[in-house]
Each structure stands twice: as structure tokens, then as C-alpha cells.
Amino acid sequence: MSISLVREHTEKLRPSRALYVPFPFGLPFGRAGDVDEQHRVLREALDLLREPSGPVLRDYDGPYEDSGPGGALQASQIDASDPEIDVANEVTLMRRYYEQWLEREGKSTVGVSGVPPVRFRGIVRFLEAVAGGQQDADHRERPADVDVWTFLRLCVDDLKAMYLEARLVTGPPNELPEDTARWFWGETALGALLRRLRDRLDESDDPALKRLAFGIAR
Amino acid sequence: MPSLDRLPQINRTALLTRPVEVHHDTPFAPLAVPLSEARLAIVTTAGLHLKGDRPFTAEDGSFRVIPSSAGEAELVQSHTSIGFERASQARDINVVFPIDRLRELVERGALGAVAANHYSLLGAQQDSTRPAAVSGTELAKRLLGEADVVLLTPT
Numbered sequence: 181m182s183i184s185l186v187r188e189h190t191e192k193l194r195p196s197r198a199l200y201v202p203f204p205f206g207l208p209f210g211r212a213g214d215v216d217e218q219h220r221v222l223r224e225a226l227d228l229l230r231e232p233s234g235p236v237l238r239d240y241d242g243p244y245e246d247s248g249p250g251g252a253l254q255a256s257q258i259d260a261s262d263p264e265i266d267v268a269n270e271v272t273l274m275r276r277y278y279e280q281w282l283e284r285e286g287k288s289t290v291g292v293s294g295v296p297p298v299r300f301r302g303i304v305r306f307l308e309a310v311a312g313g314q315q316d317a318d319h320r321e322r323p324a325d326v327d328v329w330t331f332l333r334l335c336v337d338d339l340k341a342m343y344l345e346a347r348l349v350t351g352p353p354n355e356l357p358e359d360t361a362r363w364f365w366g367e368t369a370l371g372a373l374l375r376r377l378r379d380r381l382d383e384s385d386d387p388a389l390k391r392l393a394f395g396i397a398r
Numbered sequence: 399m400p401s402l403d404r405l406p407q408i409n410r411t412a413l414l415t416r417p418v419e420v421h422h423d424t425p426f427a428p429l430a431v432p433l434s435e436a437r438l439a440i441v442t443t444a445g446l447h448l449k450g451d452r453p454f455t456a457e458d459g460s461f462r463v464i465p466s467s468a469g470e471a472e473l474v475q476s477h478t479s480i481g482f483e484r485a486s487q488a489r490d491i492n493v494v495f496p497i498d499r500l501r502e503l504v505e506r507g508a509l510g511a512v513a514a515n516h517y518s519l520l521g522a523q524q525d526s527t528r529p530a531a532v533s534g535t536e537l538a539k540r541l542l543g544e545a546d547v548v549l550l551t552p553t
Contacts, residue, residue: 182550185399186413194421195550202400206482208551209499212490218499225549226509229433235424250399250409252483287471289488291449330455337476344485357483391456395478 443521445477459532
């Protein structure tokens with residue numbers, strides 16, 4: 181059976197059993213830490229197995245407070261600023277909070293680039309070189325079987341993940357995702373750098389680089 | 399996701415114009431064993447994988463194996479889309495990959511077992527048929543042997 185986030189798409193796909201949930205993208209099982217809600221979604225999905233025939237498309241019957249956007253708030257929806265701090269220094273500061281998260285929670289979503297956080301300043305210099313238009317920008321820790329643009333995206337993902345987890349330590353408890361996005365894109369030097377990076381990549385005629393730009397900030 | 403009629407126009411248009419396969423029939427198989435005896439596997443398009451496993455790249459149709467013994471601390475996400483918020487997933491992987499919730503169902507006797515492996519693919523691709531075309535046959539073969547129920551989850 182499947183969970184559906186876009187009912188109109190599921191109506192066309194006609195899977196054998198589907199439960200449509202009204203939650204934002206990224207949250208098919210409901211809110212973080214809400215065990216009851218997550219169990220309710222699972223229970224209603226598993227109940228679909230009782231149906232003698234299909235296709236079955238049912239709407240989630242649990243309580244839900246509809247607030248906020250259906251997906252992540254994007255950079256273009258947030259006023260940019262130009263924080264007066266070197267990005268690499270900001271990354272070093274964020275890493276200290278990230279390490280508190282790691283010690284407290286024992287888990288992290290950082291790790292797709294393969295570069296350890298203690299060397300993320302080098303990633304920043306790599307991104308700044310690309311954003312500045314340096315044609316042969318590269319990073320010495322890029323694996324030989326990973327092209328430079330894929331590696332760039334993975335580096336961006338790791339930096340974003342570290343900032344998110346640092347914010348979970350420093351930000352208000354249970355901060356709404358859209359407020360986290362406003363902080364990241366509106367108040368951090370990294371957010372400003374990623375906007376410049378996006379703009380540089382989007383200048384290219386190469387569709388792959390334009391897609392990459394769209395996947396970094398939009 | 400909130401229904402399309404409540405989204406901003408730009409989001410509504412993007413989703414309504416996205417190519418989606420239209421199926422006119424639906425294979426349907428009743429559950430062969432009681433749920434309390436069934437093995438359940440998750441197949442997610444959240445782009446999750448074990449740390450150290452090969453990250454997903456753009457328009458990647460391959461799959462990753464996530465052993466059911468893996469804990470949250472062993473997982474990362476290399477999804478290429480930024481259209482979904484990730485802070486909640488960082489706090490609690492169960493919002494997209496309910497591994498702890500499934501284990502609790504097994505402990506209560508409501509579910510037989512978590513299958514030996516879960517599987518992860520990359521969603522939000524321009525060609526939504528690619529993952530099935532590249533990985534569908536192999537995944538189906540594995541799942542037929544490993545699970546009685548498959549929970550397909552988006553992100």
C-alpha cells in the first residue's frame with residue numbers, strides 16, 4: 181500500500197491501495213516527535229489491507245491543523261541579507277553547535293559528501309571559487325568517481341544539514357520549518373553564498389548546471 | 399500535502415503540469431497471511447541510504463538497500479530535490495521512514511515482523527518512470543521473497 185501526498189497524481193496512477201495525507205512534502209507520516217499521529221497514519225494505511233478489492237484511495241481521517249506552505253519555503257520567497265561575517269568563520273561557529281547536536285542526539289544527517297565537518301571550511305572555499313566564476317574550481321577530497329558538479333551538490337547538502345542541526349540546538353524549541361528557512365536564507369552568510377552560487381550556475385547554457393542551480397536554491 | 403486548491407498558484411501549476419503515468423487498470427492481491435504474521439518492507443523515494451553508500455545523483459533510477467537492523471544514526475539523505483523541508487527529518491526520521499513505529503507494531507503483535515530489508519529510491523524525477531524501469535524488476539524479485547506487505551512512501 182502507499183501513502184499519497186498529491187491526491188490528483190494518485191487518482192491517475194491508481195495504485196492498489198493508497199492513503200492520502202494532507203501533510204506537507206517531507207512529512208508523509210506527520211509531525212516530528214508526534215508518535216500518536218505517526219501511528220495513526222500507519223494504522224489507517226494498514227487498514228487498507230482489509231479491503232477485498234481495489235483500487236482504494238482513502239483520505240486520512242485523523243485531526244490535522246492545516247498551516248504553513250505545502251512544501252519547503254524557498255530562498256526566492258525570503259528577503260536576502262548580506263551578513264557581515266566570513267562564511268568559513270560562520271561555518272566554524274555552526275560546527276560547534278552541530279557538535280552539541282551530535283553529542284545530544286547521537287545522530288546526524290551530515291555525511292553525503294564524505295568530507296568530515298572539521299574540514300568544511302575547505303568546502304566553503306570550493307563553493308566560493310565556483311560562485312566567483314573560477315573555471316577549474318575543485319576540491320582535493322572529491323572522489324575520483326564523482327564528477328565535480330555532483331560533488332558540489334553533495335557539499336551543499338552537507339553544509340545545509342549541518343546548519344539545520346546546529347539550528348535545532350540554538351533555535352527556539354519546535355521552531356516551524358518555515359521560520360527555520362527564513363533564518364537560513366535570510367540571516368546566514370551561507371544562505372547568501374548559496375544564492376550567489378545559484379546565480380552563477382544559472383548563467384550557464386548547460387541544462388545540467390541550470391538544474392543544479394535549481395537544486396541548490398530556488 | 400494540502401490539496402492543490404489551497405496552494406500558491408506557482409506550486410499548483412508545477413504539480414498539475416508534472417507528467418504522471420495514467421493507469422487504467424490496477425493489479426490487486428489480497429494479503430496472504432494475517433497482518434500479525436506478515437513481514438513488512440518500506441520502499442521509500444526519500445533518497446535515503448546508509449552512510450558510506452553511494453549517494454543518489456540527478457535522474458538516478460537505482461535503489462539502495464537499507465537493512466532493517468539499521469538505526470536512524472546510520473542513515474543519510476542524498477535526495478536531489480529541495481522542495482521538501484528537511485529539519486523535521488533531521489529531528490525524527492519516522493516522519494518519512496517510520497522504522498521505529500513499525501518496530502513498535504511488531505512488539506505489540508499488530509505486525510508479524512519488519513522485513514529483512516527496506517529499499518530507497520530517488521523521487522521527484524523529471525521522468526517518473528525511470529526508477530521502475532531501472533530497478534522495478536529486481537526490486538519486485540527481492541520483495542516477493544522478503545515481504546508480505548510493502549509500504550510505499552513518498553517524501
